[in-house]
Amino acid sequence: MPPVxxxxxxxxxxxxxxxxxxxxxxxxxxxxxxxEASRLMCLAARGVGAPDGCAPAGPPGSAAEDKGAAxxxxxxxxxxDSYRNFSTQSPLPxxxxxxxxxxxGMDKVELNWRIVSLASKTLHEIRARPGDDVALxxxxxxxxxxxxxxHRHTVSGVNVATMVHRMGRICSKEHLKRRAMEAHSGFxxxxxSLVYLKSTELRSQNISNVVWGLGKLGARLRGLPEMASLDxxxxxxxSRAADQINDFRPQNLSNLVTGLAHLEDSHSQKLLAVIARxxxxxxxxFKNQEIVNLLWGLSKLGYxxxxxxxxxxxxxxxxxxxxxxxxxxxxxxxxxxxxGHTECADVVTEVLQQIVPExxxxxxxPQALSCLMWSASAMKFRPQDKEVRELxxxxxxxxxxFTPQNVFMCLYAAAxxxxxxPAFAQAAKAYFMKHWRRLSPQDIMNCIHxxxxxxxxxxxxxxxxxxxxxMWPGHLNERDKRQLYQCILHFRLFYPEVSTERLMSQRLEExxxxxxxxxxxxxxxxxxxxxxxxxLEHAGNVCSSxxxxxxxxxxxxxxxxxxxxxxxxxIYIPRGFKNTGALNGxxxxxxxxxxxxxxxxxxxxxxxxSELTSQNDKLRFLGEIMVAAVQRMARNARNLxxxxxxxxxxxxxxxx
Numbered sequence: 001m002p003p004v005x006x007x008x009x010x011x012x013x014x015x016x017x018x019x020x021x022x023x024x025x026x027x028x029x030x031x032x033x034x035x036e037a038s039r040l041m042c043l044a045a046r047g048v049g050a051p052d053g054c055a056p057a058g059p060p061g062s063a064a065e066d067k068g069a070a071x072x073x074x075x076x077x078x079x080x081d082s083y084r085n086f087s088t089q090s091p092l093p094x095x096x097x098x099x100x101x102x103x104x105g106m107d108k109v110e111l112n113w114r115i116v117s118l119a120s121k122t123l124h125e126i127r128a129r130p131g132d133d134v135a136l137x138x139x140x141x142x143x144x145x146x147x148x149x150x151h152r153h154t155v156s157g158v159n160v161a162t163m164v165h166r167m168g169r170i171c172s173k174e175h176l177k178r179r180a181m182e183a184h185s186g187f188x189x190x191x192x193s194l195v196y197l198k199s200t201e202l203r204s205q206n207i208s209n210v211v212w213g214l215g216k217l218g219a220r221l222r223g224l225p226e227m228a229s230l231d232x233x234x235x236x237x238x239s240r241a242a243d244q245i246n247d248f249r250p251q252n253l254s255n256l257v258t259g260l261a262h263l264e265d266s267h268s269q270k271l272l273a274v275i276a277r278x279x280x281x282x283x284x285x286f287k288n289q290e291i292v293n294l295l296w297g298l299s300k301l302g303y304x305x306x307x308x309x310x311x312x313x314x315x316x317x318x319x320x321x322x323x324x325x326x327x328x329x330x331x332x333x334x335x336x337x338x339x340g341h342t343e344c345a346d347v348v349t350e351v352l353q354q355i356v357p358e359x360x361x362x363x364x365x366p367q368a369l370s371c372l373m374w375s376a377s378a379m380k381f382r383p384q385d386k387e388v389r390e391l392x393x394x395x396x397x398x399x400x401x402f403t404p405q406n407v408f409m410c411l412y413a414a415a416x417x418x419x420x421x422p423a424f425a426q427a428a429k430a431y432f433m434k435h436w437r438r439l440s441p442q443d444i445m446n447c448i449h450x451x452x453x454x455x456x457x458x459x460x461x462x463x464x465x466x467x468x469x470x471m472w473p474g475h476l477n478e479r480d481k482r483q484l485y486q487c488i489l490h491f492r493l494f495y496p497e498v499s500t501e502r503l504m505s506q507r508l509e510e511x512x513x514x515x516x517x518x519x520x521x522x523x524x525x526x527x528x529x530x531x532x533x534x535x536l537e538h539a540g541n542v543c544s545s546x547x548x549x550x551x552x553x554x555x556x557x558x559x560x561x562x563x564x565x566x567x568x569x570x571i572y573i574p575r576g577f578k579n580t581g582a583l584n585g586x587x588x589x590x591x592x593x594x595x596x597x598x599x600x601x602x603x604x605x606x607x608x609x610s611e612l613t614s615q616n617d618k619l620r621f622l623g624e625i626m627v628a629a630v631q632r633m634a635r636n637a638r639n640l641x642x643x644x645x646x647x648x649x650x651x652x653x654x655x656x
Contacts, residue, residue, distance in 0.1 A: 108156040111147065115159060118143050119166035126170070134179050137170055141184050148190070157201030160194045161209045167191070168213030177218055188217070189226025196233050199240060207241050208252040208259070215259030222263075234263065238271040245278045253279055254290040257297035268301060276307040283309075283316045291317060292328045292335070299338035310339060318347060321354050329355055330368035330375070337375040348381045361390040369395055370406035373413035380584065388419045396424040399431050404439050407431055408446045415450035418585035425456045436464055441475045444468055445483040452487045453585040455592075459498055462487055466504045473508060478515050485512035489552050490589075493596060513551075520554040528609050529556055529570035535618045550597055553590050557599070558626075566626055567599040572606045595636060600629035 122140040126133045144163055148155060167188070171177045180188065195202075195210055202210070211234070214221065221227045241248070241256060248256070253275055260268050276298070283291065295313055298305075317324070317332055324332070329351050336344055355362055355372065364372065373391060376383055395402070395410050402410075411428050414421065432439070432447050439447075448465045451457040469476055469484055476484070488509070491500050504512075525545045533543040533556060542559040549555060555567040569591070571583070583603075591601045602625045612618045 157198030161206035164213035165209035168216030185226045204247040208255040211259035212255040215262030219264040250286045254294045261297035261300040272303045276309040295335040296331045299335040327368040330372040333375040334371045337378040356387040366402040366406040370409040374409040377413040377416035392421045392424040396427045399427045404443045411450040415453035415585040420454045445480040449483040453589045481512040485516045526570040567594045600633045602629045
């Protein structure tokens with residue numbers, strides 16, 4: 001007959017923990033270990049007999065228990081020791097039932113210290129033995145479950161908030177986040193329930209700790225059935241945060257916004273407005289990381305900035321750019337780009353000067369480098385060639401350490417800058433061919449489309465993308481199919497000697513073509529371009545506001561009485577940008593296509609057009625840009641011929 005457990009002393013002497021941890025040392029599935037721990041503790045709390053196979057190992061500190069502990073691996077021994085110290089230092093009278101409020105004599109402060117010390121020890125061991133990080137995380141969860149069960153009548157909101165915060169801190173790497181959600185979703189669900197039940201006890205520090213910890217685990221928490229109440233909990237925490245906003249320190253505000261951003265909470269606009277209102281007067285008291293994280297989080301959440309926080313924050317950050325780390329500079333620039341602050345040309349220039357000084361670029365991590373490149377391109381800013389080459393050269397040498405998203409963000413920026421670094425383009429193509437099986441459809445199509453803009457797309461890379469599309473047509477959205485068809489048109493136009501007629505199935509090509517042409521016909525024409533076309537029409541020319549040229553590009557066209565035809569391209573560059581003459585790569589690709597088809601491209605700049613008042617001035621200006629278009633077309637043709645004649649133009653590359 002198995003022994004009946006009626007007290008903590010009996011529970012410790014029954015050998016349940018020893019049996020359980022010896023099972024863990026025999027490499028049980030750790031999820032089963034955690035579930036078994038919870039089950040045995042529940043049995044102990046109810047006074048139910050221990051199951052067969054749980055032979056007593058002796059009371060805490062006995063030779064029998066030491067013998068059992070010696071057999072366990074190091075990580076298991078740490079749990080064993082923590083339990084033994086815990087049970088021997090807090091003895092109970094024999095008649096005290098396990099789970100009674102007075103069972104351990106440990107108050108809320110001592111319990112909080114216990115949680116912090118267990119998490120700190122786990123973090124220290126993970127740093128010392130990174131290969132055991134999954135097992136160490138699992139054992140920490142076993143500890144936390146035991147503490148929650150033992151103190152279920154006395155646990156406070158502060159204790160729960162500390163647990164959530166420490167879980168987020170431990171799960172800093174992707175594989176640990178996945179492990180937490182796959183093996184410990186039940187534990188996370190119980191923590192979330194306790195957060196809601198104890199929410200009245202939470203103060204500013206605790207609220208920010210909970211949201212930050214949940215945010216570190218990521219938005220994928222929403223996909224867990226056990227976390228179905230996440231939105232309700234966030235709503236409750238947001239309400240309490242708004243009521244206590246004056247108690248939040250800068251670090252609390254920054255952590256709160258960062259956590260909401262990682263959780264992709266789309267219902268937090270009211271709270272964000274309250275946070276912005278509280279932040280604006282004290283923005284200069286924020287530390288570098290705090291202010292950058294705050295701006296990053298607000299941008300990611302799509303904050304509408306009704307309080308005018310961003311201009312004040314930008315001025316504050318500009319005064320301390322020299323003290324910001326490269327990652328902070330990159331995140332700051334990303335926040336500006338995501339919020340649409342395209343007027344900050346001087347800020348972009350200053351940031352790039354900090355990252356790429358005269359003596360060479362500062363070393364950047366993959367995430368910082370890709371965000372920096374993408375942000376500059378999204379803000380329609382064209383850095384100096386030296387800066388782009390320094391950054392892309394740094395990426396080329398360490399591309400294997402990049403995630404697919406990092407690689408293709410850099411490639412996209414290179415295409416926008418129209419800066420083809422052969423080493424980087426070749427490294428990106430090699431990365432694509434090596435990892436294409438684990439790439440998303442968006443990554444694949446972004447890769448080939450950016451290579452097309454750089455005129456460095458080869459048939460082998462295109463064929464791999466087409467094969468993927470043929471295998472998984474349902475995985476491609478309309479945008480992906482349009483990009484794929486555009487790349488095929490590019491090959492047929494610039495490389496007629498390469499047969500692409502049967503590159504893809506007739507059905508898929510027809511679908512892509514219809515999507516491409518349908519998208520072309522719906523592209524808007526800028527107002528100032530329509531104004532220019534009206535002026536030309538009144539002068540006796542034949543104009544069209546939208547026309548698909550050879551099924552490749554949509555453009556506004558003009559035909560003069562003498563039969564000469566032109567394409568008119570409206571160019572809008574935000575005021576304040578010093579590099580107004582630099583155009584992005586997609587525009588230059590479109591210009592090359594039109595010139596290839598015999599259409600000189602007249603560049604119509606919005607700023608220059610808006611300064612003209614009389615019809616005669618406008619007509620004279622249009623004549624000048626048309627003459628410039630013909631001259632540029634002839635010059636580009638000569639440069640292209642000279643590059644091919646000297647062997648500088650390889651397959652899929654143009655020095656335009």
